[in-house]
Amino acid sequence: MSQNVTISNWLVTWLNVYVKAKNQENTYLSYHFTIKMILRHNPSYQITPLNQPTELDMQEMINRLYDCHYSKSTLEKARTVMRQAYEAAIRNQLCTYNPAIALNIPINADKQEVVALTQEEQEMVEAAANQDILGHLVIFFFENWSACLRALSSRMATLSALQKYDFHLQK
Numbered sequence: 001m002s003q004n005v006t007i008s009n010w011l012v013t014w015l016n017v018y019v020k021a022k023n024q025e026n027t028y029l030s031y032h033f034t035i036k037m038i039l040r041h042n043p044s045y046q047i048t049p050l051n052q053p054t055e056l057d058m059q060e061m062i063n064r065l066y067d068c069h070y071s072k073s074t075l076e077k078a079r080t081v082m083r084q085a086y087e088a089a090i091r092n093q094l095c096t097y098n099p100a101i102a103l104n105i106p107i108n109a110d111k112q113e114v115v116a117l118t119q120e121e122q123e124m125v126e127a128a129a130n131q132d133i134l135g136h137l138v139i140f141f142f143e144n145w146s147a148c149l150r151a152l153s154s155r156m157a158t159l160s161a162l163q164k165y166d167f168h169l170q171k
Contacts, residue, residue, distance in 0.1 A: 034077045
């Protein structure tokens, strides 16, 4: 890999070479969506050389995500992705230091409350996931489980009519 690799190119390479090889599929998908989020809010990473950002630049990236009201756990995941990707870049001699090593999560970042499902809600979720080969992805994309369950209960017929080509995973 070239010494002129961009942040974006390295994140995708790191994901597919390192993360995919040693982690469960759910971890891979989680990191994949985290990288997409990071790149969406930092379009300059498409052209920024991997070895250019400073710790200040990385902290500003975390702060931008915070300003977009991402949860504390999402900010922590973004920090983890950047730290691990840079650690691998250093081992591959693509840069000499890790600007993501000491990033701080803003103290006021919201903690996302996880609400336990009732038995009836759990059965509804499982039924929706089992009715379609991609049903589990419908559940994955909802951040608010209560809203998900309300949507599932009121739209069960609609969900069961969906086909796998109705999902546009590239967006």
